[in-house]
Amino acid sequence: MKMMLKFSRVTVPTLREKPVDCEVVGHELMLRAGLMRPVSSGIYMMLPLGLSALLKVENIVREEMNKTGAIELELPSLHPSESWQASGRWFEYGPEMMRLTDRHGRDFCLGPTAEELITHYVGKAAPSYRDLPVNLYQIKTKFRDEPRPRFGLLRAREFRMKDAYSFHRGTEELDETYERMYQAYLEIARRCSLEVKVVEASTGLIGGDVSHEFMVLSDAGEDTVSLCEKCGYGANAELERHRPTLRFGGEEEEEIEEVHTPGLTSIDDVSEFMGVPARMVLKCVLYVVGGDALAVFIPGYREVSTKKLAAVLKTDSFHPMREDEFPFFPSLTPGFVGPVGLRDTKVIFDEEVVGARNIICGANKEDYHLKGVEEKRDFRAEPAMNVASSVEGDECPSCDGALTISRGIEIGHIFKLGLKYSKPLGVEFTDRDGSLMPVVMGTYGMGTTRILQTVVEQHHDDRGIRWPKAVAPIPVELIVLNSENNEQIETAENLSRELEKKEIEVLIDDRSLSPGIKFNDADLVGLPIQVVIGNKISRGMLDLKLRYTSIKRDVEIRNAGGAVENALKEAR
Numbered sequence: 001m002k003m004m005l006k007f008s009r010v011t012v013p014t015l016r017e018k019p020v021d022c023e024v025v026g027h028e029l030m031l032r033a034g035l036m037r038p039v040s041s042g043i044y045m046m047l048p049l050g051l052s053a054l055l056k057v058e059n060i061v062r063e064e065m066n067k068t069g070a071i072e073l074e075l076p077s078l079h080p081s082e083s084w085q086a087s088g089r090w091f092e093y094g095p096e097m098m099r100l101t102d103r104h105g106r107d108f109c110l111g112p113t114a115e116e117l118i119t120h121y122v123g124k125a126a127p128s129y130r131d132l133p134v135n136l137y138q139i140k141t142k143f144r145d146e147p148r149p150r151f152g153l154l155r156a157r158e159f160r161m162k163d164a165y166s167f168h169r170g171t172e173e174l175d176e177t178y179e180r181m182y183q184a185y186l187e188i189a190r191r192c193s194l195e196v197k198v199v200e201a202s203t204g205l206i207g208g209d210v211s212h213e214f215m216v217l218s219d220a221g222e223d224t225v226s227l228c229e230k231c232g233y234g235a236n237a238e239l240e241r242h243r244p245t246l247r248f249g250g251e252e253e254e255e256i257e258e259v260h261t262p263g264l265t266s267i268d269d270v271s272e273f274m275g276v277p278a279r280m281v282l283k284c285v286l287y288v289v290g291g292d293a294l295a296v297f298i299p300g301y302r303e304v305s306t307k308k309l310a311a312v313l314k315t316d317s318f319h320p321m322r323e324d325e326f327p328f329f330p331s332l333t334p335g336f337v338g339p340v341g342l343r344d345t346k347v348i349f350d351e352e353v354v355g356a357r358n359i360i361c362g363a364n365k366e367d368y369h370l371k372g373v374e375e376k377r378d379f380r381a382e383p384a385m386n387v388a389s390s391v392e393g394d395e396c397p398s399c400d401g402a403l404t405i406s407r408g409i410e411i412g413h414i415f416k417l418g419l420k421y422s423k424p425l426g427v428e429f430t431d432r433d434g435s436l437m438p439v440v441m442g443t444y445g446m447g448t449t450r451i452l453q454t455v456v457e458q459h460h461d462d463r464g465i466r467w468p469k470a471v472a473p474i475p476v477e478l479i480v481l482n483s484e485n486n487e488q489i490e491t492a493e494n495l496s497r498e499l500e501k502k503e504i505e506v507l508i509d510d511r512s513l514s515p516g517i518k519f520n521d522a523d524l525v526g527l528p529i530q531v532v533i534g535n536k537i538s539r540g541m542l543d544l545k546l547r548y549t550s551i552k553r554d555v556e557i558r559n560a561g562g563a564v565e566n567a568l569k570e571a572r
């Protein structure tokens, strides 16, 4: 049975004012258009229109997954702790995992992802080579105790996700499935009217060797990506590998010289005082790692990438040195730390510092800098690592193009896991010759509630949402201008019945409110086709509007069903 929904304060509770705490427009419109309501921080109830749109997104995901040969199943939300302990992630996950204890004192978590459960299951089945490859997926609510839930469904504590897990006899087979999933993700994005960039990504807590993220470029995104227009290279900022350029430092060899720089501790102050650009100044950022001081040296025009630094240090438990920690490290002169003659301190240099000449850096002496400093002659940039973020115009690592830096919303993330889970969890298959071999795995996530809000984020104007028809909660709204007028009500009911026969769902606004409010709400809710039933019906006419393009036309009542059908074909 197709849905026929009536506009009311309960079913479609639109809001005229912008709700508080909305930092991105997608979140604001999800609330104002009556798609969802917050229940607690990062937890939402989906209202009828929100749910309807979500189901459209999830059906697209389901269809594309089935086309790849993946098979749907459903795992529980409550996961016993045992398999998570076996993989080590019971501890690694930390406070992001929602944990609880049952009445018998057994530990559980609310699943944030399901590698452990599914791998355990497949392992117990003890597959033979004939049972593989197999790719299993579910579309299910997931839980993550975010420290700062925000941006509505973009960073929620309870959200919906499609998660797939593939099991293979070897890496070649994994590569084939990975490629099919990659293509399916592109197709899902296309069908949801989302333009995506695929970028190389770090494997993080999931682990594995290779991974790609599917990014929708948007200022509402929390990820930073580096992209090359020329060759299509793209990478998450935490992984990107811009080529170190030769632009750090000066051209000529100079004598080293001490300069009095009273109170000048910032790159800007120093470069202004010396009358040189920031590309001549070495920046020092101090950290505390496991109780020790660490000095990270990077070119003055860059920032330290915390994620790259974490990858280099193989831990993320470090923090920028606080002022109250300075006294514990007497060999350091904060604000004036430089690599020449620095003692008792761990150091890391950005790769770009190697070979730099004629640079300015701290003199390790209060109120003094050194100028004319040269790497190799005055200090050695060792170890040199990729620890700085890229900046606009950096050289692409794959061609001679220039990188652009953008923000993105990650809607999907796929991983080649290899043996990361099958080894510790002992998942093996019996090969043709009877030998036991470890199963090779892949995993593939896609946030469906996140896709929903991203569609709203990417498709709106200053009046409200402009739903692309493939994911619109309902395709058509009928607006009855005067709910006291029986003729108008009757016309709406007839048209609604006719559309129902054509399997076209409708939302009817027959509230006793002013036409202005109803028009505003129709644009805010943003269904693809609006049909206005007003005074023109005395001449046998209705108004039809395509929300996306604002194209309006008069249609005859007797042809209205066909006109709506045609308009829907035309709608994007």
Ligand SMILES: [Zn+2]
Pocket: 228, 229, 230, 231, 232, 233, 396, 397, 398, 399, 400, 401
């Ligand atoms: Zn390139």
